[in-house]
Amino acid sequence: MLIEVDAELDACGLFCPEPVMLLHTKVRELGAGKVLKVTATDPSTQRDIPKFCLFLEHQLLDSSEQDGTYTYLIRKKL
Template identity: 45%
Template structure:
């Protein structure tokens, strides 16, 4: 798989629901259409919340990676 190069990174590590989603919403608003946001979180609830956010808003969830206790999402702005 090709490496995804994000245009912006949001580190929401240590934050619990609903903060990772709220911060993701704010960060993605600052991007242009087609740009990629990398979201790093430690909140297990984000595994359901971030995909639901993408489905609801029309942004594309490109990849989810779990490593070292962190969950990393790559989202392309619609």
């Protein structure tokens, strides 16, 4: 399944709480229903980003890890 990405956020090299702070700002800039791709290297994002989505009612479409880089696809709530 191919998901069209509307915006990207590179949080690689940043540590908690910076990735989620940047994510919060970036999501505000997106229109409802738009998809944001986030890449990060901080393992705490595995916990923080799903909780962020759950708390703010955004949809975590996908999450994956490859060679220490974490990728998330998030659809902003409608």
